[in-house]
Amino acid sequence: MSASDAAVFEATPRPVVSRGNAYPASFELPTHQHRRGQLLYASKGTVAVTTPFGAWIAPPERAVWIPSEIPHAVRMIGAVNTRSVYIEPEVTGAAGAACRVIAVSPLLRALLVEAVHVPREYDTSGRDGLLMALLVEEIGRAPRVPLDLPLPSDPGLAALCARFLEHPNVVEGIDAWADRLGMHRRSFTRLFRRETGMSFAQWRQQACLLAALPRLAANEAVTEVALDLGYESATSFSTMFRRALGKPPSDYRAA
Known part of the structure; x- marks a missing residue:
């Protein structure tokens, strides 16, 4: 995502937005940060996230929660397909204010895969709005997995x-x-x-x-x-x- 694309994406007038990306093996995203909180899930491959406070790694069936405004870099281990969810700070709820690795349940995985097909400016009162609201709820309920290193x-x-x-x-x-x-x-x-x-x-x-x-x-x-x-x-x-x-x-x- 270019800087201009990221700005448009961040400014989307919806509480939750989602995006999918494909990266080649060993690709690295340099240190950056988002105004929204981000859940980073690799549907294929493994991702390693580093911040000034520690390192987190998400192998299959795991995802990394990155709170808003936290500087972070991402390294792809193997070819990686990601599904990312970006959540406005006021609706992150139980997702938390600290980085963590979470377990991805079958329901959460299905929601993450489906969310990338939701239109950017979806109907918040319709089916897509309900899907995104449930996605936020499941992220907050997901158990933490001890895959961090301070x-x-x-x-x-x-x-x-x-x-x-x-x-x-x-x-x-x-x-x-x-x-x-x-x-x-x-x-x-x-x-x-x-x-x-x-x-x-x-x-x-x-x-x-x-x-x-x-x-x-x-x-x-x-x-x-x-x-x-x-x-x-x-x-x-x-x-x-x-x-x-x-x-x-x-x-x-x-x-």
Whole structure:
């Protein structure tokens, strides 16, 4: 969407509007923001969203809620078809004021697919208006899925986190990080939790999980992904994965 198209789209006199797009593999949308809140759903492929506050990834059957005015960039993992819903701030309701990944139920998925065919200036009192109202309701009711990774604002810690995200490894130790910042372990632990809201071990595991999802979506072997991330075996990786997401990693591989 060009800047002029986006302006017209944002100005549409309807509380909810929807749009579908197709993107090639590895395509990136640079940092931008919307006046409306956005639900970003990939009907095909996987999307990764980054903001100044963290990172979120939406594999199949998941979507990312991005509140209004939040700067964000989007990276496509594989060829991606998106279905986006843009909602005026005053009607977002239970969708919330923070980014989150939500589970997409069969009903919500059907609504997202149908919404892109609704005329831009639809009849708010007719069938299309009811469809859009139900869509907003279902977004608000959708359960959150823990596929987010908070990023610290402390410059030294942020640099270490960025380096780790380039080469995540589950065996990397907290003492090495503390040494790099010239801190005692206890002080580092307090700083890390204050900056991210998570323990170092929790954050490290979550980073590895988010790194694994795109690779699984690209149909890489579970064993190869597990060993690259520092797990002793595919079994130990699969145990962590199932505990976190309720499904084995094989379920996230491309058919």
